[in-house]
Amino acid sequence: MRTPKIPILKLGHYLLVSIQVELDDQTALQFQEDLLNKIYETGSSGVVIDLTSVDIIDSFIAKVLSDVMTMSKLLGAKMVLTGIQPAVAVTLIELGVSLADMSTAIDLEKGLETLQRELGE
């Protein structure tokens, strides 16, 4: 079976991602690779990842999300997570994912506004 690909949309200087499939380990790793390549190819300055449809995450996925955030920063792109559900927030905290640099917003639109404000574009 093919790994389902998570589409990455380019909108101006930013990339938008809405995760609407169940994130198994393989899909998450593929997504990590795709997103980093896309940031590099497009020279995007910001990324919004919308987790509205994600009910629950496990420690592996939390680690992948945390890693992709750090890696994006190294590539020069600011990441905003949106639509984090309570259970997902709990998992992220319990697993000690570093939230110091994490920007969040309630939905995709507010996430884009956050990027525009923080990046001054």
Next chain:
Amino acid sequence: MRTPKIPILKLGHYLLVSIQVELDDQTALQFQEDLLNKIYETGSSGVVIDLTSVDIIDSFIAKVLSDVMTMSKLLGAKMVLTGIQPAVAVTLIELGVSLADMSTAIDLEKGLETLQRELGE
């Protein structure tokens, strides 16, 4: 095997879709249903469908795209297609898909601008 779902992103009054999987018949029909439900649920006034990653379409998919455009209009949402590749354009024309009401743009960003201009929002 599960039908891969095409994610539909809500951004303000609009919905954004980027088709980055191969559109088999079942996926296309599922997408049609999902999109119409989402337009109804969110009361969106416009939809941008980005076909940048679609190299080729067959007559069934062309019909589904044409239908979903007409149905969206009935629900009160304006649709803009973006990133149509030459081979896709040829197929749409050869199959006699009605292009009278079709708005197009080069990419997602210009598609959103087209909606904003045409809907005056």
